[in-house]
Amino acid sequence: MVTPDPTAAPSATSDVKLSVRNLTISYGEEAILRDVSLDVREHEIFGIIGPAGSGKTSFLRSLNRMDEVSDTMSVEGSVLFSGRDIHEVRNVYNLRQRIGVVFPLPVGLPLTIYENVALSPRLRGIRDKSTLDETVERCLTRAALWDEVKDRLDALGSLLSGGQQQRLTIARALSQDPELLLLDEFSIAVDPVTTMRIEDVLRDLKQEVTIIMVTNLVQQARRLADRTAFFLNGKLVEVGETEELFTGSVQDQRTRDYVEGRFG
Amino acid sequence: MRRSVGDLDRRGRAWYVDKAVAGLVFIGGISAIVFIIGIFVFITREGWTFVFGTLDFGEFFTSIEWRPTSENDPTYGALALIAGTASVTGLAMLVAVPFSLGAAIFIAEFATGRTREALKVLVELLAAIPSVVWGFIGLAIMNPLIIDLFDVPIGLGVLNSGIILGLMAAPIMTTIAEDALKAVPDGYREAAEAMGATKWQVIRQVVLPAGKNGLMAAVLLGVGRGFGETMAVLMASGHSINLPTSPFDSVRALTATIAAELGDAPRGMEHYQALFTLGIFLFIVTFCINLAADIAVRGVRKG
CATH class of the missing domain: 1.10.3720.10 (MetI-like)
Known part of the structure; x- marks a missing residue:
């Protein structure tokens, strides 16, 4: 079971969920993201936009220490999650359980629909069938998938359509009861109608979890994100209220050029 | 330049090479199967008169007496x-x-x-x-x-x-x-x-x-x-x-x-x-x- 850490989240930083300071990410010798500092607030959707290769995905990976899975990726700087430095927590698996991840292409594990969603509770040692049943139904319902799959929970997850599989991976991420949800271009393999459904789901979820969303679609960031960061060539150009970036004043002309589609 | 319709029938070098390779690969592929069948035919031919004539299946599978060289009463329990x-x-x-x-x-x-x-x-x-x-x-x-x-x-x-x-x-x-x-x-x-x-x-x-x-x-x-x-x-x-x-x-x-x-x-x-x-x-x-x-x-x- 995940128990709240008593030392976490002092009241002074309670409305900041994630605090990134001077984060530099390198592959081998080459730094692909340099000196990024930003704060993500509790219960907001935080959008990250920027052209391909600007370091968005690597940034997400560094937040739950998935860089450690790779041989070449290295991270410097600090990331405070609920006030705790993630590089100093002693059980990285518990950290990852509190952070749900949705990948660009849905990765349906080679398991049944039910087992895909029940995996995370099982990893935490939950064996009770009725608790698992309840979790599976709750998470699939929140991911707007329950009605479509409730009669075939024992079918393989990989037999679902692309859009359904992506909602399945969202349900799986939710089964972790995450405090933070990381979405990496979740709509890349999903049709527009399903994308809109997932976006509605995310707006609802904001009440309970903090969401960081990387997207290539600037309009998606505009529709969903409360605040948005613009990454370019391994640098954070600026962070601001999303509407500001699109219509108000920007600190950097490149941001306006990008959101208006003049490059990238 | 316009190409004449007659070109549609002309077979160049690439066409013949393609057919030749397809044929060679087919022979290679089929030979593996032929060899397996050949081996099976060979060992069966050497043994089949014995299997269906002399051999007592009951003895073969249940007896431990393997005495093929016995002068007067050879047994074949395997x-x-x-x-x-x-x-x-x-x-x-x-x-x-x-x-x-x-x-x-x-x-x-x-x-x-x-x-x-x-x-x-x-x-x-x-x-x-x-x-x-x-x-x-x-x-x-x-x-x-x-x-x-x-x-x-x-x-x-x-x-x-x-x-x-x-x-x-x-x-x-x-x-x-x-x-x-x-x-x-x-x-x-x-x-x-x-x-x-x-x-x-x-x-x-x-x-x-x-x-x-x-x-x-x-x-x-x-x-x-x-x-x-x-x-x-x-x-x-x-x-x-x-x-x-x-x-x-x-x-x-x-x-x-x-x-x-x-x-x-x-x-x-x-x-x-x-x-x-x-x-x-x-x-x-x-x-x-x-x-x-x-x-x-x-x-x-x-x-």
């Missing part, structure tokens, strides 16, 4: 030989399955970079050791070791040949099992790891279930190898006809019997045909095992 092969192969799998699975999991999931490459080369090197060398190890090292350790009069038997055969089969099983684990997409591992699964949980809950058909195929090919192995078993098993009741009993394998006796059996006589009958039996068993392994691997591709 039960002890079948039991010998089965017991040695069984013990070999007890040795080889944990070793090869452990090695495959280590190479595929834990080892990285140069360690991984070095281990793979080493395992492939082990797979290339000739069986007679393994037999020699059985005779010269394992035999005195077993005598010393267990205080038995002779160290050649099920235990010795089972361990030798297990060590022999382990490298090839490791290679195939490692391929099966590597075929599991990395996305699965990352997804599970991002959920907070430990390395072992990832392996246990995701990688092994996803690769189970390939792992099954690895074990079955190991069994096939055990059934067919001749020289090492001949040298390490003691080669005496016995229904084994303890791991120290000396046994004789089907393959070793053929290898040891065929040179002395006059061509076309009953003894000669009886040995070919053992060959037919071995062929059918190994064919079934390989077929099962193949079906298991196909399961991987579908699933």
